[in-house]
Amino acid sequence: MATDFPHEIAELRSTLESIRAVTDPAALRARIAELSERAAAPDLWDDPDAAQAVTSQLSHAQSELERVERLTRRIDDLEALVELGQEEDGADADAFLVDAERERTAIAKELAELEVRTLLSGKYDERSAVVTIRAGAGGVDAADFAEMLLRMYLRWAERRGYATKVLDTSYAEEAGLKSVTFEVDGPYAYGTLSVEGGTHRLVRISPFDNQGRRQTSFAAVEVIPLIEKTDHIDVPESDIRVDVFRSSGPGGQSVNTTDSAVRITHLPTGIVVSMQDEKSQIQNRAAAMRVLQSRLLLLKQQQEAAEKKELAGDAKASWGDQMRSYVLQPYQMVKDLRTEHESGNPAAVFDGEIDDFIDAGIRWRKNNQQVLAEA
Template sequence: MAGARATGTLRAGTGGPGSRTLARVATDFASQISALRTTLSTISAVSDPERLRATIAELSDQASAPDLWDDTDKAQQVTTLLSQAQSELERITSMESRIDDLETLVEMATEGDGADDADTLAEAEAELAGIRKDLDQLEVRTLLSGEWDAREAVVTIRAGAGGVDAADFAEMLLRMYLRWAERHGYPTAVLDTSYAEEAGLKSATFEVKVPYAFGNLSVEAGTHRLVRISPFDNQGRRQTSFAAVEVVPLIEQTDHIDIPENEIRVDVFRSSGPGGQSVNTTDSAVRLTHIPTGIVVSMQNEKSQIQNRAAAMRVLQSRLLLERQAQEKAQKKELAGDVKASWGDQMRSYVLQPYQMVKDLRTEHEVGNTSAVFDGEIDDFIEAGIRWRRSKDRDEA
């Protein structure tokens, strides 16, 4: 890695750094800073800061209108879009400043010959690594240009083959994604949880309420596989279990997904807790079945039947929206949609026994720290998945 080379050069010269050693260090940093500027330039060309400034000005005018909150839905849309545009512009402009400051820091360190210069260079090297990582994330954001990538997301996890281990795995995945969102400060809302009899979950559905949640999490859709010594097997045998992850974009009022009443069957029932324990004495839980497609959505986490029905309808509309996209893609490219999981086509393996490894089978990205992954450290998997998807789309174009 270039940063590591800079450190090695610095240490080699700390016994008595001469101008020639410092010149090499400065040259090494200069080439890396130049590469950072080139990457940022490419990102800026895609993000178009001037367009963002114009969008911010227009949305700011709308946000300052005295009658803005007369229409709550429109007001929320305007303020959300404004915040999103401001954040995107800030990420680009702050990166320009950080690279300028890094260049100044390197100049300060390589112009002197004291012990403090070694500390300054170490600080510059740390900042170089930080900028490179943040630029990688910015670059990934530019790859999220799909029709619904900027949307919030609705994620559903279902236990698959593997009995109680699969149900436990589904609960582990739910915690993993909620911890990922928590690490980033993304608000979430669990809409439905269906508990298994012995342990874990039959299924769970939750929202991630932040722009580009769908674009990021859509690469997590598919079949996940867990291999471990089963804690539910008294003989301590190794067990393989599966869980399916579905990710759909949250619909907006402007999407106009109309569903005729005669195409929906509505069932109401009592909400339940772990092991089938009743937690509600009224029939507040709602199950919607879309008869033409067979899509079923259940909601029980709201307090009233009306709230659960509204939440279920929103998720049903989101799934129909994604299905429509898959149908359009199939018609254009004669390919079936690949969002729904297939048991014979797992996309990621989590191996806890006989060794520790999480590996994405599409991107070949893998890590050995399985505990960190299950604690929500999945950004590298998501970024690799987004790059893989873009590469695949280019190949198919």
């Protein structure tokens, strides 16, 4: 075998040690003990929301610790497997080393994923996410593109075992979506998906053009952290205007027969949030307020970041427009314009296989943050 196993195993251990330094297993164990004590309290479920937060945090901490400890065991087992292969001769030795190379590749992949997770250290990165997709320039193709992106993110979340909930849907007249807002509930959902924010571009032969011409269309993706009770974002009633209206949909049971949809306008900022996918006006108002508070929280964070950026000077790195292009004609290519990461399989990307793009985006963001810090 061509693999230099002693060197490769040393590299795996080095990467794992850097991950352990960030995740801090000792601190994780202390956190698990504290959360376990809270989870055992007899009055835990007197407040279902708080109870769910505690049990979710406990499960996440236990999963993080187990993942690090499991990788430690796997590297030890890999080293033993290599030693067995080196003690054998002929076909038996080759079989051991083939298995060892397969396991080395799998461990390296999992370490790379975990290493990216350690880069998510932002204030709200651990939160669940609220994602809004809006059709941009491009007419019906843009609306169809927005719906394609919705499916892409929902499939991505499904692959990771994250729960999703569509909060608001505005359908386009001919096909697709004018806009959609949905929640993604899972550990680090916001930190992970936040690199997806920006303008996405689609180039293809339009299925809506009877002359078969190539069409370029755009969609904007916004990702904000989900508000929590501890955030204390105060929104006075005098600062908002609430309008109710009848929900719209593609037909059938999706269309409500009462004025249950809610639109909240935040007067000081002009932020507008609409909700119509819950069953009652009260539920839609509560959902809209949560998203409004989340957007105000992000706005506050952006203002603080802008002040820091002004003090640090102008940054060359920018999210900008057209952060990613999806080209279906005249060739097949998805390319992130910030990271240069690309894929020649758009069908797989639209089916939710975007982890490589996300990982590259997280690394790109971290590198640019370091450049700014050193400037």
